Amino acid sequence: MNSVLSADADSARRRRRQTIAIKESLRELSAQLALLNHRVSARLDLRDIDLDCLDLVARHGPLSPSELARRAGLHPATMTGILDRLERGGWITRERDPGAADRRAVTVRARRDRNQEIFRLYARMNTLMDQICAGYTEAELGLLDDFLRRTTGAGHEASDELASP
16 A cells, blocks of 8 residues: 555656646746847847737737737837837838727738748748657647647736736
8 A cells, every 4th residue: 555655656746847847848938939039029120029019910910009908918008109110110000990980090900021021030940840840740749739728828817817906
């Protein structure tokens, strides 16, 4: 009986160590991706937050400035300055929203003709990611995809909780 309890305790310790290692790896990944994005921003003569907002518009747009501010977790007044910089740099367009009840309403769109500049700067990372993924089976990729989606969901939940008063 003691050997069963000891095996269970060993298994629990190994699982706890693996869980801690995964969390530490995710923190390091977050730091490395932030550094990569910072360097891409610098090459594009953008602020880090400008690149983040441009990415949100490119992935989820067109968006209203208030929806973009909500998704970015920023105050709407802060968003105005970001959008001014992105528009001056030729990264986005602001267009009147003809379907809106408020005739002053605008939508923000990413300028697709600028995508190549961004893709070029992320090309090495994309190549390396393709090489990493090539080493996994389809089932393993499915497991990784599930883990990352669930982790992203947990991040959204934790972030939303902190945003609530």
